[in-house]
Amino acid sequence: MTFTPSTASGRVRPARAGRRALLIATSVALVSGALLPATGSASAATGRTPSTDRHAAPAQSYDITLLTGDVVHYTDGAGKQDTVTVDRPDGAAGGVHVQQAGDDIYVLPDEAAGLIAAGKLDRRLFDVTALAKMGYDDKKTGGIPLIATYPASKARSLPAAPRGSKAVRRLESIHGAALKAQKDTTRTFWNDIAATSQARALDNGISKLWLDGRAEAALKDSVPQINAPQAWAAGYDGKGSKVAVLDTGIDATHPDVKDRILESRSFVPGQEVDDKNGHGTHVASTIAGSGAASDGLNKGVAPPRT
Numbered sequence: 001m002t003f004t005p006s007t008a009s010g011r012v013r014p015a016r017a018g019r020r021a022l023l024i025a026t027s028v029a030l031v032s033g034a035l036l037p038a039t040g041s042a043s044a045a046t047g048r049t050p051s052t053d054r055h056a057a058p059a060q061s062y063d064i065t066l067l068t069g070d071v072v073h074y075t076d077g078a079g080k081q082d083t084v085t086v087d088r089p090d091g092a093a094g095g096v097h098v099q100q101a102g103d104d105i106y107v108l109p110d111e112a113a114g115l116i117a118a119g120k121l122d123r124r125l126f127d128v129t130a131l132a133k134m135g136y137d138d139k140k141t142g143g144i145p146l147i148a149t150y151p152a153s154k155a156r157s158l159p160a161a162p163r164g165s166k167a168v169r170r171l172e173s174i175h176g177a178a179l180k181a182q183k184d185t186t187r188t189f190w191n192d193i194a195a196t197s198q199a200r201a202l203d204n205g206i207s208k209l210w211l212d213g214r215a216e217a218a219l220k221d222s223v224p225q226i227n228a229p230q231a232w233a234a235g236y237d238g239k240g241s242k243v244a245v246l247d248t249g250i251d252a253t254h255p256d257v258k259d260r261i262l263e264s265r266s267f268v269p270g271q272e273v274d275d276k277n278g279h280g281t282h283v284a285s286t287i288a289g290s291g292a293a294s295d296g297l298n299k300g301v302a303p304p305r306t
Contacts, residue, residue, distance in 0.1 A: 058078055059075050059076060059077045059078050060075070060076045060132075061073070061074070061075045061076075062074045062075075062076075062128070062132045062137040062138075062139070063137060063138040063139065064128050064131050064132060064136070064137045064138060065138055065144070065183040065186055066107065066109070066125065066126060066186070067112070067121075067125050067126075067144060067181060067186055067189070067190055067209075068089070068092070068109045068111055068112055068186070068187070068190050069089030069092070069186045069187030069190055070086055070087065070088055070089060070092065070096060070107065070109055071086070071087040071089075071138075072084060072085070072086050072107050072128050073085040073086070073087070074105070074128045074129075074132060076129070076132065082105060084098055084105060084107065084128070086107060089186075089187045090187070091187070091191075092109065092111065093110065093111055093197035094109065094110025094111060094197060095109075095110055096108065096109050096110070097109075097110070097113075103129065104127050104129040104130055105127070105128050105129050106123070106126050106127050106128070107126055107128050108123075108126050109126075110197065111190075111194065111197045112125075112126065112194075114198055114199055114200040115194065115199060115200060115201075115202065117200070118200040118201065119208065120200065120201060120202050120207070120208050120209070121202070121208070121209055122208070122209060122210040122211045124210075124211045124213060125144070125209075125211045130213070134213060134214045135214070138183060141183075142182060142183050142184070143180040143181060143182050143183060144180065144181045144183065144186065144211075145168075145178070145179075145180055145211070145212035146165070146178070146179040146180065146181060146209055146210065146211065146212055147171065147174075147176055147177075147178055147179070147209070147210040147211075147212045148176055148177050148178075148179050148206045148207075148208075148209050148210075149174055149175060149176040149206070149207045149208050149210070150175050150176060150177075150205055150206060150207055151175075151205070151207050152175055153175075158170065158175075158176075158177055158205075159204055159205040159206075160204075161177070161179055162179075162181075162189050162192040162193050162203075162204045162206075163185075163188050163189065163191075163192040164181055164182060164185035164186060164187075164188035164189030164190075164192060165179045165180060165181040165182065165185075165189050166179065166180055166182070167179055168180055178212060192204060193206060193209070218298060219285070219286060219289070219291075219297075219298040219299060219300060220294075220297050220298050220299075222286075223299060223300070223301055226301070228301050228302075237302055237305060238288065238301075238302030239305060241302070242262065243287055243288065245280060245283055245284050245287065246267075247279055247280030247283050247284075248275050248276070248277035248278070248279045248280035249264075249266070249271075249272070249273045249274055249275035249276070249277070249280045249281075250264065250273060250274075250275050250280050250281050250284050251274065251275045251278075251281045252264075252274075254281055254285070254293065255290070255292035255293040256285045256289035256290050256291060256292055256293050256298075256300070257281065257284050257285060257288075257289060257290075258292075260288070260290075260304065285298075285300055286300050286301065287300050287301060287302065288300045288301070288302045288303060288304070289303060290303050290304050291303060
């Protein structure tokens with residue numbers, strides 16, 4: 001199979017009022033139940049000795065607003081020495097627990113504990129390590145992407161988005177909706193979905209609230225999931241077919257597509273077909289990549305016949 005690629009055009013906020021609590025921890029050991037109280041400050045440390053590796057990656061710092069309105073200042077330190085500080089929002093009840101599971105640090109406000117335990121609130125909403133990796137820190141996005149599911153009913157309309165958020169799209173297949181809670185109004189959103197600090201059910205008709213997280217798909221998993229190997233065995237391997245890919249261009253030197261491009265053209269004036277984004281190369285490789293860059297592990301749906 002061959003293809004013809006082309007191109008197509010394709011905050012930091014002021015700190016909230018409230019007291020700050022401090023925790024210093026490594027990113028390996030489990031800190032179970034370390035508590036940052038609502039008043040004053042507290043500190044705790046894991047038993048791991050900080051790394052002295054001079055070649056460790058430099059520390060990276062993030063401000064991350066949680067769904068409860070707590071603002072976490074997270075530093076992914078060099079040598080696995082991480083620092084977390086939390087600014088509590090006005091009206092916050094209870095304290096904040098900082099826990100570590102594997103390489104991920106969770107900042108868990110007491111207000112959310114009952115909802116998490118009851119399975120009504122996605123725990124990943126409080127995984128500051130994952131939120132930083134997904135690009136959901138305050139510098140990169142002004143909102144928290146969410147998926148709300150509602151009880152199955154015959155009603156065709158869903159409840160209105162809670163205060164402090166907006167509806168992005170309906171998700172008919174799961175009787176839900178994609179929402180975005182704006183970070184400057186997260187406390188308003190939280191107060192609208194959790195009436196009390198001991199709540200074990202969400203308000204506004206919501207059954208469960210999930211983080212709309214970013215996902216990475218690997219061809220070694222996705223290609224077998226659509227039964228491509230069975231299609232190859234039956235003789236459906238794309239031989240003789242040509243595919244045109246209208247995307248961000250292509251990296252013609254990538255091992256998975258090298259020497260397989262028939263022609264290319266840019267439809268964007270002044271731009272080359274050379275892929276500066278990576279998406280077009282990824283799509284072309286998904287269609288018919290050879291898997292050469294991964295020793296055959298990540299083949300496309302219709303790879304070249306060997």
